[in-house]
Amino acid sequence: MTDAAVHAVNPGIGGEVRLSGRKICKSFGPAQVLFDVSIDLHAGEVHALLGENGAGKSTLVKILSGYHEPTEGGLVLDGAEVSFADSEAGEGHGVILIHQELNLAEQLTVEENIFLGREIKRGWFLDKTAMRAEAQRLLEQLQCDVDPRTRIRDLSVSDRQMVEIAKALSKKADILILDEPTAVLTGREVEILFDQIRRLREQGVAILYISHKLDEIKAIADRVTVLRDGRHIVTEPVVDLSKDDMARLMVGRDIKQMFPHRVSDTSAPIVLSVRDLSVPGQVRDASFNLHKGEVLGFAGIVGAGRTALMEAIIGLRERSSGTIERNGAPVRIASLQDAKNSGIAYLTKDRKGSGLLLNMDMRPNLTLLALEKFGRVIVDRKAEEAALEKAIEAFDIRAADRKAKVGDFSGGNQQKLLLAKVMETDPDIVIIDEPTRGIDIGTKSQIYHFIGDLTDRGKSVILLSSEMPEMLGLSDRIAVMAAGRITGILEGNDRNEHEIMRHATGISGQEGVSVHE
Amino acid sequence: MSSLERRAASASSRFSIDFKALGPFLALVVLFVLGTAINDAFLSGGNLSNIFTRAAFIGIIAVGATFVITAGGIDLSVGSMAAFISGAMIVVMNTLVETLGPGLETVLIGIVVSIILGIGAGAVNGLVSTKGKIEAFIVTLGTMGIYRSLVTYMADGGTLSLDFEVRGTYRPVYYGELLGIPVPVLVFLAVAIAGYVLLNMTPFGRKCFAIGSNEQVARYSAIHVDRVKTMTYVIQGLCVSIATIIYVPRLGSASSSTGVLWELEAIAAVIIGGTMLKGGYGRIWGTVVGAIMLTTIGNILNLTDAISNYLNGAVQGLIIIVAVFLQRGDWRRKKSK
Structure with a gap:
């Protein structure tokens, strides 16, 4: 979060009440989730x-926007009781929810998506010119440099988010609900989004903003409501609560130490050495060393090539040049299997798309990567169950039911399971891509401590993250990438937000690589 | 989703899984009760043995199809493949009669040829779709036409007939019995058991489930996706060849109309049995029951005058749709989910 955003807090509390939820209770079957x-x-x-x-x-937000009906209690819109039969009825009243998982038709263009189901027509035919002009106007308003004729599947995740917001704007939302909109956005995009939110606020739109990120809430929100275990805990003006207060109210206890206490030792032997690795169009001549017991952070804006570099190292992506050494000896890694045999494991940032089989329960998910460990001819279910037992214990996976599908788990439990899955291969080097995306603060701290435990046991970790606090809180050294190059590896006092930003934007770090060894 | 919500969701999914597991068996029981009510002859040993023997062809092919579909693929070529392999077997055996005579060697070589062709044809389907990155639907639609026209070509548009003396040697493979059970039924049982073990108890089977659920996750779990997918088509080809081996002695002939629509019956058996067409979940025993159900429907229609036998396809189609609808379980879920 930049200073500008923090200073722009609007201390004034808004106008009349537009939409209220009154004593809402909600149960799914026998399970009550809101009280x-x-x-x-x-x-x-x-x-x-x-x-x-x-x-x-x-x-709660699904009830407010008409996706669910409350079991008890009701909604009041502009002083009159209402009930929305479905989300369309909600949108008819100007209540629009932008989901955490984006709902765009991938094969359609930006403009087609914005006007999906509400196409502008002239007579019997679509008025494409009008729709394009309007789409263009909305996108410009959002400072989103995307051609309305582009297909959604060709857009980055952050651009897709902007399209969702443009779509909501075009629906004349006057009560806008955003469910974790910044989970996939970069710092600059977050700024643009916040500018838009402020603009909408000035126009009198009522905005409900869901986020895990306390900085953001400090920066953008006027009032905050904290929920815990389905119960309302507090509603206060944001200025009256510190970030620590919010974290405590949310978790219901003090988080004593967010990050593990770690001792870094740069004289430890080098376990992984990457030299001049290139991926066509993504990474150029990347070189770095990783020490035993170290956390090496990789910072950079989205698209800087961090994930591409890691996927090339573990054999999931074709590389055009480069050598990899493990403990001083060159290794050939052409597939993920090779990487696994070399003791390197990778935790994908896309836990739903590439990490876990959402339609299955925990057991097959846990053992999938290390399946041969559980029997080459017949899979030993008892051994699998025992491994699951251990993993649940070790990673504190809180599943109500062993047989529940992993897709129904919270993000935190999914991430813990994914970590457990990767650890089944007993790697020496763990590459973790965005370990805490969309995860609440209590679980985040747990995951940070798992990472600390790994390095205490002599494992080495490469951490890719766009969250500055965890990058700074966990990493011994921080490699920064910009446009496919490693522009610097920051150590000691250089590990600060300012230096990272200078290197990530290409202000610092010259052609070639400045490897501080 | 909250933990409470999750508990509720898992409770409902557990229920539907139970329904999925038992549904096809219950439906089969209902069919048998219905059959007995319509005609006492239904439960006679001869009739039952007839049902199971006929179910064996589609059933064996459907066991292979369960692998392909579980791993997220589809194979439309199995009917044509069966016709092609039948034709090739007959041509080879008829040619061998001149040198080896109509004895066991000739039949054995015919069987070996069948297995080689089945594995080869399956490998073609698998490799073209994985290495060529062409959708399996398109590839097997293509090979369906190719295999079909090859058998027409071999038969010169007519019918290929197996040498009369070889038929005598080969006959027990279809008409024979062991411990009072027809050979095709025993082969069906053996294929089903092998299929069950492979799909449910081995790493290979687990990989099929994973690929069918989400190929990307499989790839990120160090699974050689192309290799496993190709293997499922090879297994399918092998199953087709086994079905053909017991089919050829039944009629002793092959023509362009052999095996027509078997691919759809096999897929129907798989789907009735609870395997998901989009992949990720497969059940061999469900498939076995599905195949028996399809044959039983035809059999019951033969035994009754209430519905014309010509409506067999309509009744089967109806049952397929109802079976899938019931298995989905949505019909009992409330809106608020």
Whole structure:
């Protein structure tokens, strides 16, 4: 978060109440997930909704926007009781929810998506010119440099998010609900989004903003409501709560230490050495060393080539040049199998798309990567169950039911399971890509401590993250990438946000590589 | 989703899985009760043995199809493949009669040829779709036409007939019995058991499930996706060849109309059995029951005058749709989910 954003807090609390939830209870079958929750959304105000995964935030906003019906309690819109039969009815009243998982038709263009189901027509035919002009106007308003004729599948995730917001704007949303909109956005895009949110607030739109990121809530919200275990804990003006207060209210206890205490030792032997690795169009001449017991951070803006570099190292991506050495000896890694045999493991950032089989339960997910360990001819289910037992214990996976599908798990439990899955191969080097995306603060801290445990046991970790606090809080050294190159490896006091940004934007770090060894 | 919500969701999914597991068996029981009510002869040993023997062809092919579909693929070429392999076997055996005579050697070489062709044809389907990155639907639609026209060509548009004396040697493979059970039924049982073990108990089977659920996750789990997928088509080809081996002695002939629509019956058996067409979940025993159900429907229609036998296809089609609808379980779920 930049200083500008922090200073732009609007201390004024907004106008009249637009939409209220009154004593909302919600049960799914026998399980109650919301207990008497009330919330008021004021015109011209950004109201933040804060809570751990599983606190009931998503259920609450789905009720407010008509996706679910409350079991008890009701909604009041502009002083009159309403009930939305479905989300369309909600949108008809100007209540629009932008989901965490984007809902865009991948094969359609940007403009077709923005006007999906509400196409502008002239007579019997679509008025493509009008739609394009309007789409163009909305995107420009969002400072989003995307051609309305581009297909969604060709867009980056952050551009897709902007398209979703443009779509909501085009629906004349006057009560806008954003469910973790910044999870996939880069710092600059977050700024643009916040500018838009502020602009909408000035126009009198009531905004409900869900996020895990306390910095963001400090920066953008006027009022905050904290939910915990389906119950309303507090609603206060943001200025009256410190970040520590919010974290404590959310978790219900003090988080003593967010990051593990680690001792870095740069004289430890080098376990992995990458030299002049290139991936056509993505990475150029990347070189770095990784020491035993070290956390090496990789920072950079989205598209800088960090993930491409890591996928090339583990054999999931074709590389055009480069050598890899393990403990001083060159190794040939042409497939993920090779990487596994070399003791290198990779945790994908896309845990739903590439990490876990969402339609299956925990056991097959846990053992999939290390399946040969559980029998080459017949899979030993007892051994699998025993491994699952151990993993649940070691990684504190909180699943109500062993047989539940992994897709129904909270993000935190999915991430813990993914970590457990990768650790089944007993790697010496663990590459972790965005370990805490979309995860609540309590689980985040747990994952940081797991990483600390790994290095304490002599394993080495490469950490890719766009969250500055965890990058700074965990890494011994930080490699920064910009446009496919490693522009610098920061050590000691150079590991600060300012230096990272200078290198990530290409202000610092010359052609070639400045490897500080 | 909250933990409570999750518990609720898992409770409902557990219920539907139970339904999935038992559904096809219950449906088969209903069919048998219906059959007995319609005609006492239904439960006679002869009739039952007839049902199971006929179910064996489609059933064996469907066991192979369960692998392909579980791993997210589809094979439309199996009917044509069966016709082609039948034709090739007959041509080879008829040619060998001149040198080896109509004895066991001739039949054995015919069987070996069948197995080689089945594995080869399956490998073609698998390699073209994985290495060529062409959708399996398109590839097997293509090979379906190719195999079909090859058998027409070999038969010169007519019918290929197996040498009369070889038929005598080969006959027990279809008409024979062991411990009172027809040979095709025993082969069906053996294929089903082998299929069950392979799909449910081995790393290979687990990989099929993983690939069918999400290929990307499989790739990120160090699974050689192309290799495993190709293997499923090879298994399919092998199953077709086994089905053909017991089919040829039944009629002793092959023509361009051999095996027509078998691919659809096999896929139907797989789907009725609870395997998901989009992949990721497969059940061999369900497939076995599905194949028996399809044959039983035809059999019951033969035994009754209430519905014309010509409506067999309509009844089968109806049952397929109802079976899938029931298995999905959505029909009992409330809106608020």
